[in-house]
Amino acid sequence: MKTILVTGFEPFGGETINPSWEAIKPLQGCQIADANIEICQLPCVFDIALQHLYAAIELYKPELVISVGQAGGRANISVERVAINVNDARIPDNAGKQPIDTPVILNGPAAYFSTLPIKAIVSALKKAGIPASISQTAGTFVCNHVMYGLLHYLNQHYPAIRGGFIHIPYLPKQAAERSDMPSMTLELMAMSLKAAIEAAWENRSDIVVTGGATH
Numbered sequence: 411m412k413t414i415l416v417t418g419f420e421p422f423g424g425e426t427i428n429p430s431w432e433a434i435k436p437l438q439g440c441q442i443a444d445a446n447i448e449i450c451q452l453p454c455v456f457d458i459a460l461q462h463l464y465a466a467i468e469l470y471k472p473e474l475v476i477s478v479g480q481a482g483g484r485a486n487i488s489v490e491r492v493a494i495n496v497n498d499a500r501i502p503d504n505a506g507k508q509p510i511d512t513p514v515i516l517n518g519p520a521a522y523f524s525t526l527p528i529k530a531i532v533s534a535l536k537k538a539g540i541p542a543s544i545s546q547t548a549g550t551f552v553c554n555h556v557m558y559g560l561l562h563y564l565n566q567h568y569p570a571i572r573g574g575f576i577h578i579p580y581l582p583k584q585a586a587e588r589s590d591m592p593s594m595t596l597e598l599m600a601m602s603l604k605a606a607i608e609a610a611w612e613n614r615s616d617i618v619v620t621g622g623a624t625h
Contacts, residue, residue, distance in 0.1 A: 412445040414607060415472035417463060419479055419552070422454035422504050429581045430478040433599035440604065442611050445473065452477075454552050455505045456497060460559040467563065467571075474572050474610060476526070477560060478603060479553035481577035482584070485592035486541035487602045488577040489528045490548045493558035494521045498550035514558040522561035524574030527613040531576075534609035540602045548575055572614070576606060 418431035431451050440447045450466040452459040467475065481488060495518045497509040528544050535542035548554040557575035564571045578599050579585075585593035594602075 413470045413472040414442060414445045414447045414474045414476070414611065415450065415466055415470050416447055416603070416607065417450045417452050417466065417475075417477045417556075419452050419454050419459075420504065422552070423501055425584065427581065427584070428454075428480055429578055429584070429596065429599055430480050432581070432596055433578060433603055434478055436600045437604060437607070442604075442608050445611060447607065448472070452556060453504060455503045456499075456507050456509055456552060456555055458505070459552055459556050460563075463556060463560060464563055467568070472571060474607075475560060475564070476573070476607060476610065477553075477556050477575045479556070479575065479577050480580070481549075481553070482580050482588075483591060484545075484577060484579050486543055486579065486594075487535055487599075487606065488543055488545035489526070489531050489606070490524055490545050490557060490575040490577065491528055492521050492523050492546065493548050493554050493561055493575065494550070495519065495558055496550050497555055500551065503552055514555050515562050518558075518562055522558055522565065524557075525561070525564070525572040526574035526610050527616045528574065529616040530613040531606045531609045534605055535602060538605050540598065540605065542602070545577060548577070553577065572610070574610075576603065578602070
């Protein structure tokens with residue numbers, strides 16, 4: 411049986427819950443076609459998160475890796491296009507570290523593009539009636555750190571493994587503690603992520619039609 415690795419984060423920033431972890435917990439052991447889903451919780455700590463991620467990749471030897479994170483303030487499922495080689499934390503991580511203008515990987519390239527079929531994923535979610543979009547920035551906190559670190563590791567060690575990052579909104583209970591913040595139910599998030607994983611597994615690349623030609 412082939413393996414798909416899906417990661418989420420522990421709570422951070424004073425929160426008691428992180429929807430990225432809660433939404434992937436129901437996916438543990440689920441089968442997508444001929445693949446089995448394994449999940450892993452990452453600490454919201456610079457560098458240590460990557461150590462946990464790399465250990466999970468070595469343990470499960472997946473063919474697809476999707477990391478999930480919370481993006482409070484966003485209203486839909488955001489499929490990230492690119493990760494940049496910058497840590498610039500507006501708040502400390504869970505270990506109290508707050509790197510400013512430091513590289514994720516010393517001497518690494520400026521950026522990595524997701525190797526997921528991001529347009530196919532968004533299209534599949536919209537067809538299922540789920541609000542979704544492509545995001546052009548994963549920020550500069552631990553989410554971007556993990557996305558960049560993931561893609562760098564795969565590029566260096568496992569170029570055949572595809573990987574990328576998806577951001578999800580607040581849960582309603584989190585939004586209720588703030589003013590004018592969008593949210594999404596846990597059930598819809600879990601369904602959305604399963605649909606996104608299915609689309610990523612079924613489509614190895616995006617198909618773009620321009621001027622009658624297919625590329």
